[in-house]
Amino acid sequence: MHTVHDTPRPPVIWSIAGLDTAGGAGLSADQRAADAFGVHLCPVAACLTAQHSQGVNELLPVSELALDSQLQALCDDLPPRVIKTGLLGSVAAVVAVARWVDRLRATLPEPPALVVDPVLKASAGGAGFSNEAIVQAYRQWLVPRATVLTPNRAEALALLGRTADDTSAAHELAQALCALGARAVLCTGGDGSGLAQADAQLSVDWLQAPHAQGWLVHPRVPTPHHHGSGCTLAAGVAAALALGHVEADACVLGKMLTHHALTHHRLAGHGPGPVVARAGFAAGPAHGGAPLPWLGLGTDLPWSLGAECPLFQPFTPPHNGLYGIVATGEQVQWALDAGVRCVQLRHKATQGFGPHLAQALAAVDKAPPPAAEEGPTQLFVNDHWKAALQAMPTGTMAPVSQLGLHLGQEDLLALTPEDQQQLLAARAGVMLGLSSHSLWELARAAGCGASYIACGPVQPTTTKDMPWRPQGAHNLAWWVAHSPVPVVGIGGLLTWQDLSAVAEAGAAALCVVRALTDAPPPWQERVEALADAISQTETSTTMREIPLPHPVL
Structure with a gap:
């Protein structure tokens, strides 16, 4: 006879994103990230994609009714602590998500956080993911409601209505996005100018959060297999928020998850393979976990880059502790x-x-x-x-x-x-x-x-x-x-x-x-x-x- 024991219920997050037929990005990557954190992810398909590892052939946004039906079913039984968005595929989907966020924040005892990954272009190329109307909808409906926004540089420029040749530094872009209403921004990929040399060896992201600002730096993982890395980062941030971490700490953990997932990529198809998030990413380097990222002071990179650690004289642990x-x-x-x-x-x-x-x-x-x-x-x-x-x-x-x-x-x-x-x-x-x-x-x-x-x-x-x-x-x-x-x-x-x-x-x-x-x-x-x-x-x-x-x- 088997005895069923109740176990604590993990926090629930909703991922409203695209279904990647290749299993690399979108809801597939989000599920792996949530599992690595031990939270429960409810996948909501906002857009179907016909794609493989070498590109996207077609986007098939779901109807407003189909999206609303999925969210209503979850609302009746699995209210979220955090909502994470990825590829939405239509203006209607962007507006629908914003209205659901407002509704849930007005009715739930614990208003859910919102992590917005503004997926505007496929990393593998192919069919476009957005147009000016969708970008404008993001700017109007989702950016002002975002707890954490995770754009790369190109996405940040698009959301701000700026041209690709804009030379603004990453911290200026992040601050401008916060001025539109985002509570925190993790702008990935360096600033495109002064960090060019460092960026070749480092993964350099700008963190703009209520508790901390600065360059968040990791050694770059040298691999061509990075499909789903952006989804993994945003889903990791969402999972950490669901566990109760504030935005700055959630971004640290999300970056650690992504670094670990890049080192555990999987070969699939003939193009870039997917990253694989897994439990143990934060178990410590001695146990195969990701290293801790470093955070710089002000707009400077961390002092320790390129130097031995510690940078100052070493501390000798006292004999009696x-x-x-x-x-x-x-x-x-x-x-x-x-x-x-x-x-x-x-x-x-x-x-x-x-x-x-x-x-x-x-x-x-x-x-x-x-x-x-x-x-x-x-x-x-x-x-x-x-x-x-x-x-x-x-x-x-x-x-x-x-x-x-x-x-x-x-x-x-x-x-x-x-x-x-x-x-x-x-x-x-x-x-x-x-x-x-x-x-x-x-x-x-x-x-x-x-x-x-x-x-x-x-x-x-x-x-x-x-x-x-x-x-x-x-x-x-x-x-x-x-x-x-x-x-x-x-x-x-x-x-x-x-x-x-x-x-x-x-x-x-x-x-x-x-x-x-x-x-x-x-x-x-x-x-x-x-x-x-x-x-x-x-x-x-x-x-x-x-x-x-x-x-x-």
């Missing part, structure tokens, strides 16, 4: 006395920082040499990076490689071009730690060539007022699996039990703040208990695959 964070120079001394070899001076006041820095540098300079197995003593200075760099030539500190800077993402984004040049000029002599709370921030920190990347908050914390959901051991392990440099966990680690609960994620160090500073000195016994909690927990990250990260906002 502890990274202490304190507020005063005196507390730096107490932490060193207790055996903490990696200490951050986080003094948030803008006034009176100099004496604390001087005391901290003196404490490191005078600290007895650590045992060989303990590694170097490392002092990181939070926020006040210019003061720390100014202190470097004074000779008050033993080897300069022991000095590190730590910046939050807000501080990183606030750097002027002159600040960036000053920071990069010092990279041979200092370490750089960067905070991250989301996939896009992880991608940006990796692109900046950080020495280590902090992931947080690991657990609920009252030290800072944050909008972020706790990462937990699960997301911390995902960071470890995808970061090109060591990861440290931070936030809410107050007791040895807290450290023990997340140590298995495999972070290079766990940050302790109040676990140290809530007690009066000396701190030796407390440090020993915290270190024991880490050392007695087996790290299993390298022996298991890492599932998809959970949403952070």
Whole structure:
């Protein structure tokens, strides 16, 4: 006798797109992408195509009645969390989709997101997919309703009513599309001008989203078999949105899925073969997953392109796994006395920082040499990076490689071009730690060539007022699996039990703040208990695959 167990229902997405008789693009690619994410896709045929791997012979848009009947049937039983559009084939279909989006957003408890892949031309050539009337319908009806729009450069120009010889940069096109109403835009394929050399080796897309903007960069997969890659990207973004990720993180995951699908293409027919999305695309490079893309700062490409990673001095994980964070120079001394070899001076006041820095540098300079197995003593200075760099030539500190800077993402984004040049000029002599709370921030920190990347908050914390959901051991392990440099966990680690609960994620160090500073000195016994909690927990990250990260906002 078999027992049927109820399992959680996956999120539902509708894909309203074309049926590719060759099985490469359209609804076929969307289905593979949804399966890779573990969401349920409902395929809605808006247009039938007679095509093969070498071109499209004919387009056969379905009638308004046929399209409406499909959507009504789904509405009665499978309401969507996200709607994704591909090839629609007619003005009537574009208008019908927009009206259904309005209807569902007005009636469902959770209004569905809309991902618009403006398929205006077949990559394989052949019959045209659109005309000026269809482009105008997209501009009027779908772009203003789009949660995420995923055009290539030619499609972006068409949607904006511009000519093919327009030289506007990708970020200008994306901003113009957002001005028409799109909430976020992922403009694929570089900007067609200044990135020509980089674009030959890289997959360079411009991300314009409420939470993040910049070049999202992956190594280009050298293959002629790329049929369905655009559909896969948009469907991946839709699936990630359905799982609860915000637009910027959904685009990071969608780009990872597409990179992985390109490496797992399939030969079919005599033309370009289809890309094949599959589960495990985000399991980490050690398990055959896609690499993390890098996100640039402003309109610049990531600092790390063409350089070794890390770009700054390497971080040495502390022997006992502890990274202490304190507020005063005196507390730096107490932490060193207790055996903490990696200490951050986080003094948030803008006034009176100099004496604390001087005391901290003196404490490191005078600290007895650590045992060989303990590694170097490392002092990181939070926020006040210019003061720390100014202190470097004074000779008050033993080897300069022991000095590190730590910046939050807000501080990183606030750097002027002159600040960036000053920071990069010092990279041979200092370490750089960067905070991250989301996939896009992880991608940006990796692109900046950080020495280590902090992931947080690991657990609920009252030290800072944050909008972020706790990462937990699960997301911390995902960071470890995808970061090109060591990861440290931070936030809410107050007791040895807290450290023990997340140590298995495999972070290079766990940050302790109040676990140290809530007690009066000396701190030796407390440090020993915290270190024991880490050392007695087996790290299993390298022996298991890492599932998809959970949403952070």
